[in-house]
Amino acid sequence: MPQLRDTSVTGLSDWVNPPRYGAFVVVANPTLLLMDSGSQIRLYNTLSNGVEDLKLVEAGRLAFYSCGPTVYSYAHIGNFRSFLTADLIFRLGQTLGLDVTYVTNVTDVGHLTADDTADADGEDRMAKALQSKEGERFSNVWDLARYYTGALLRDWQALNLLEPSVRPRATEHMREQIEAVEKLLAKGHAYETSQGIYFSVASFPKYGKLSGNVDAESLDQEVREVVSDPEKRDPRDFALWKKDAKHLMQWYSPWGWGFPGWHIECSVMATRYLGETLDLHAGGEDLTFPHHECEIAQAEALSGKPFARHWVHTRFLQVEGEKMSKSLGNFLTVRELTASKDENGWGVDPLALRMALMSGHYRKPFNFTKATLKASVKHRERIVTAIEILKSATGEGEDRIGRRLEALYDRVLAALREDLNTPEALAAVIEGLKLIHGMARHLNAGSGQSGLDWLEKINGLLGIVHATEVVAEPDAEADLQAERIDALLVERTEARVSRDFARADEIRDELTAMDIDIMDSPTGSTWKRKSSIG
């Protein structure tokens, strides 16, 4: 379990242990000291529209949340470019010695198809996916969510993204979401209609501070066309809870059966794991409005404190100059690009794909082309051959490359610290590779070792040299379910032996409802899941 920020004694530990970074100023009030603690990282802040120091609420600790995907399909390389920005910040923070708590969620309920323009309308993306051609192979929506979450994690690891400190799922935090909605109602920031609970935007004057969307009239106009609840007081109001007793995923709440709005999960899970004020919140550029604007409204209306002091947004990736979409046939996934070679010439090393995704600055529009990928494949091959050269270097003598590589490492670190300048960081790495290749015949064992050490440090920052070993954690939830299934099977066998067939049939029905197939044989009964997709 990661060490989470202790929000009960704000700042006390920092007072006892002075900050590791930034100037130490003796002041009577610990909070004043905390407000000034730096991270050694400068990042563009969407809130202020400028590059500024990433300040930390608690010295030496970075509390960071990044919006994860909705698991209704495979994540595409655009999604992964946003996750890569978060990964690079995580790596940079750790390299600088910060204690980083990095939380990134899985949205497995509540994200509607029209949420990006008008809140609380359209169909649930998960339910819609189940009814699509792709969804036919799943027996229910939970199975679909489980499958695509698994697929996400496999692609995540293939791209060498580090495991976050916490990866919470919306469906596992339902109680907290319901409690937050109750509190917003009690505080007068929300109201109930026959269709759901809405956040009252008029009750939160700072609405619009992130996206600049403050012009209520044009906003009303844009949303009015698609909003269908006539009881909504203001078209800008957004759903905290949708009443829907027919929905495929539903929970019981003080307002009957239903499911949460999309925005509430992120502000609830972020504050649950990181405290009321985060240092940094990230996501793709499309999330600035409405998702992040709504997260701010909910969280700040609840706590009365700033929700996140720094906001980072990754510009969208396009493919060969066009927006990625399934209908255009240019929807690229990690698994497709890294699978064995096909007629398109895909089938690349995942770390080459990672290099391609970081070859453009996160804040600039990024055009992913075959040429970009080809260039990255070449650079990646140079890394592999450099390792071979360095490993085979023998003989005594003075280190002939160490100092120059060290200077190049400093360049990489400085580039990343200055608004995550990945093109400049990669340029420095490529220069280092050129040096190693150019000196190949003159390297001794000492030089070989310093070259390998350099690559290891580069890997810590950029993750492009070798994959981090992943230790699979046992899936506690699956284990629990398996135990229950085993127990039911034993009970069923006993019922049959004592000729209580009614009970035996009841248990079979219960297992069928859990999507379990029972196989009876003369030696006993076994089971398997109905829709185990490999």
Ligand code: AMP
């Ligand atoms: P979603 O699954 O739609 O919630 O998206 C997950 C994350 O990927 C969010 O942070 C989005 O902003 C981001 N994202 C979606 N499409 C792209 C894209 N084409 N380029 C970069 N990021 C994207």
Ligand code: ZN
């Ligand atoms: Zn989010």
